[in-house]
Amino acid sequence: MPLNQNIKLKLKDGSTVAVVGGGPAGSFFTWFILRYAQESGIKIHVDVFEPKNFNSTGPAGCNKCGGIVSESLIQMLSGEGIKVPPKVIRRGIDSYTLHLEHGKVVIEKPKPEQGIASIFRGLGPRGPIDSAQLSFDNFLLDLCREKGAMVRTDTIVKALRVEEGIKLSTSLSGDKVFDLVVGAVGLNAKGIEIFNSICPSYFPPSVTKTHIAEIFLGREVVDQYFGNSMHVFLLNLPNVKFGALIPKGNYVTMVLLGKNITREVVAGFLSSETVKSCFPPDTNISEITHCKCYPAINVGEAKSAFANRVVLIGDSASSKLYKNGLGAAWLTGQAAAKTAIFHGISQRDFQKWYQPVCTTLDNDNDIGKIIFNITSIMQKSSILKNGLLAMVVQEQKEPSHKRPMSSLLWDTFTGSNPYTSIFKRSLNPVFMVKFLWNIVKGQLIKKSRIQK
Ligand SMILES: Cc1cc2nc3c(=O)[nH]c(=O)nc-3n(C[C@H](O)[C@H](O)[C@H](O)COP(=O)(O)OP(=O)(O)OC[C@H]3O[C@@H](n4cnc5c(N)ncnc54)[C@H](O)[C@@H]3O)c2cc1C
Structure with missing residues (x-):
């Protein structure tokens, strides 16, 4: 069947959905598709394929990540009535300590409710662990199980288009045909290759090593x-x-x-x-x-991450540059699920209803690249860094609404706000004048220190 053929493909009672990859993108998609199907009165079956046991320590249960859950994701989860259990949270983060060669400053969270959390994706690293604590990815998979998904500890090894849908071959439980197949394989090269075989115009994201x-x-x-x-x-x-x-x-x-x-x-x-x-x-x-x-990190968007009956989400499609990949997995997972239930599962449906969410993330990342290029210039300039430090130190004595630089840095570090918003705020003339003044002030402070 030609991939770009304009046919009406829809999920209906008894339709089967395979989610390949049980990381955050796969779990968020599963949560939303089951919720939307329920709301629409459609009975579908969702199988999530994930070979890892997230209740293991070390690489066997790990999805390699810094483990910061941003404030925006915490808010989105709580909007769905999902509260991350205290045993999953390894620490609530209240502040950032910014270190430069010539000093450091603590940037407090702007508002009491703007907390973020640190988690382990699996049970924890190799070595001594606190056995009472729980894995973040397993917590998300448990939510999917509660919603009615079948989570299978299995790897997808092959995908093939057949007349009735897409046939997936697994390493343990044989073959099965699905109406819709969702690629949530992260940046896994073999997983991406499998999706390329059923989605030939898909162009995977570019990556770099972290x-x-x-x-x-x-x-x-x-x-x-x-x-x-x-x-x-x-x-x-x-x-x-x-x-x-x-x-x-x-x-x-x-x-x-x-x-x-x-x-x-x-x-x-x-x-x-x-x-x-x-x-x-x-x-x-x-x-x-x-x-x-x-591990690799997504630094450039995928192209055409969908075809008839196939959609890729999370890191396999579009993420947020350097930050809040978990939040981006939520956004792409939700958008793909919404499209599948409310619009259809053809290439055209995903192009019209899913792609705009990826495009918004991709465009924002272009601005993010500019911000990180400016940051690289600042990294090399002790004059600019002195000014930055002087400004943040002064701001931290002020009430939170009078801390423009601290707020920009907070949003850049947490990844909770779009880069476009951060960039626009940095162009505010009052902000710029203040920063320039602090650059001068930073130099004066440095000079007086040298004279002493
Ligand atoms: C160094 C680093 C630090 C980061 N820090 C943060 C952070 O602090 N906060 C944040 O929000 N984001 C962070 N990220 C980004 C974040 O890790 C990703 O954006 C996020 O994991 C993407 O989720 P995903 O579900 O798309 O992919 P993944 O989390 O990679 O999940 C993909 C899943 O697919 C499974 N899979 C692969 N192939 C197959 C197959 N053939 N069959 C079945 N299953 C398969 C894998 O086992 C895996 O569980 C960081 C990334 C890196 C590299």
Whole structure:
């Protein structure tokens, strides 16, 4: 059947849906399609295929991530009546500590309700874990089970178009034909290849290499040295656009984002005096790093992530540049489910009703790229960084509505607000004059320090 043929394909009573991948995008899609089907009085069957057991520690249960759940996602979840259980949350984050070579400043959350949470996607890293705590991805899959989905611990190995729909072959439970197949395989190369075979015009997202390390410090040390603050670094280090230390239970998760993060880049980050000063003196970080990896991250949108009876969501389609990929998985998962139930499952339906959500994310990421390019310039300029520090230090003494730079940084770090909104606010002339004044002030402070 030609892929672009304009046919009316609809889900109806008894239709079958396969969700390939039980990460956040797959779970959010499943939640929404079952909710919308129920509301529309359609009885559908949803199978979620996920080979990982998220109730495992280490790589077996991990979907490699910094593990920050943004305030916007917390709000969207609560709008659906979903509350992330305390046992899933490893720490509530109340502030960001911004580190520059010549100083640091704590940026408090702008409003009491603007909290964010740190989680582990699986049960936790290899090494000592708090056994009472729970996996975020498994919590989401449990929500899908409660809604009526069948979660199968299985891998999809092949997909083929047949007359009645799409036939999926699994590694354990044989073949089955589905009316709709949803690709939520993240950036998994084999998964993407399978979807290319049934969605030939699909062009996967471009990626770059990042780094994550799980550093075991014990709860008391984490409390004392990191508290409820996520530590972020704006240092003049090659390739690193964003470095962070995120407190979680007994661990601190180190995340490095940028251009092709290699072992050498990681070594450069860890040997920086600014980073070392965050840990107890003489800490040998490599000795207490129980898990580390170099996962890919989505840095450029996919093209044509749909065809008749097929749609790709989450990281496999469009995400948010460097931040809040979980929130983007929610948006794309919901939009695809809405399209499938309320409009149809043809290429045309996804083009008309699903693609606009991806386009909005993609366009916003273009602005995000500009913001990260400006940040890279700032990283290299001690004059600009002095001004930034002076401005944020001053603002933190003011009430929250008088903290424009802090609010821009908060939104950039959390990924809760669109990059377009951050960029527009940064162009405000009053803001710019204030920043310029602080650049001058930062220089004067530096000069007077040198004279002393
Ligand atoms: C270093 C780094 C830090 C990040 N930090 C954050 C953060 O702090 N906050 C945030 O919001 N986002 C963060 N992200 C982004 C976030 O991890 C992703 O956007 C998010 O995981 C996307 O969800 P997904 O469901 O699309 O894909 P994934 O989470 O990758 O899930 C895909 C699932 O598909 C399964 N799968 C693959 N192939 C098959 C197959 N053939 N059959 C069956 N199942 C299959 C996999 O097992 C996996 O469970 C970070 C990303 C990186 C790389």
